[in-house]
């Protein structure tokens with residue numbers, strides 16, 4: 442088993458629709474991450490894939506076989522939860538080897554596979570301890586070990602790093618990515634953390650209120666978001682948005698908001714030709730706002746040093762935008778600064794639907 446396909450998969454709890462006609466194919470050996478804010482339906486989707494929850498519409502396929510009728514233990518998947526769910530009275534070795542014991546694998550083979558799994562996760566010295574004698578990061582490794590020892594076709598991971606402190610999360614992120622490369626299995630990962638999604642995934646599926654917004658490789662999600670929801674959700678700090686319209690001035694088409702006028706590159710001009718006088722939203726990421734240019738357009742509202750960079754909030758006289766500039770940034774609050782938006786990095790969205798125009 443390798444490819445996982447969701448066809449029009451829905452889940453309703455009473456009147457509440459948690460997942461709405463989701464179509465998604467996760468390729469063999471792919472690392473796909475589902476992201477979205479709390480309550481968007483990611484965990485429910487994962488639970489339908491592994492069989493802990495039954496879809497109320499549509500079908501889940503593993504390698505073209507419908508699996509909706511199969512209980513969780515008959516599906517070729519292993520799941521890792523946020524809560525670890527380790528057996529408190531069993532040792533690390535017993536926890537990791539438990540699934541094999543249930544499958545009546547011979548004792549010597551269990552010992553060998555537990556040792557190999559523990560080595561690959563760097564916990565071979567902890568095999569005789571019990572969960573309460575472990576740190577959060579060590580427990581998380583044991584939970585991972587318990588899943589990966591089974592060699593399932595797909596590994597389903599539901600926020601496995603969210604109980605760890607910031608530094609450990611960064612380390613485990615890299616280790617999980619490496620584990621995926623070593624195991625060569627399909628990984629379906631759920632998180633609300635966009636950095637985890639960006640750093641680990643082959644593709645990211647962004648969900649909002651049970652509806653798939655976009656599914657694409659991280660670079661594409663970041664540089665060509667399909668709508669304002671995706672644009673705002675991915676990237677920290679979030680993309681700047683300015684609401685305005687497209688004006689035609691002597692044959693030159695420009696974007697204009699309350700406080701900003703922006704010449705458009707030819708591709709954006711073409712994309713806006715059929716729009717008429719509909720309202721649009723200009724989007725520009727903080728790293729694409731530079732504080733240079735011939736004229737002063739704004740004033741410094743506040744600046745926040747971030748180490749290598751500084752985040753400067755600039756008041757344009759109506760709109761406020763954030764610029765990420767190289768540190769150190771020394772201008773005092775309220776001092777006038779020039780502001781430029783990189784024209785090749787502009788996004789335009791339909792103000793009403795939020796869909797990307799350019």
Ligand code: ATP
Nearest residue numbers: 454458459477478479480481482483484485486633
């Ligand atoms: P989180 O990041 O908070 O875990 P999520 O994106 O994983 O959120 P889900 O847990 O899938 O979201 O929940 C989606 C929606 O379905 C939510 O509105 C939630 O309240 C609802 N829901 C989930 N499970 C049940 C249930 N067993 N009964 C009723 N409603 C549920």
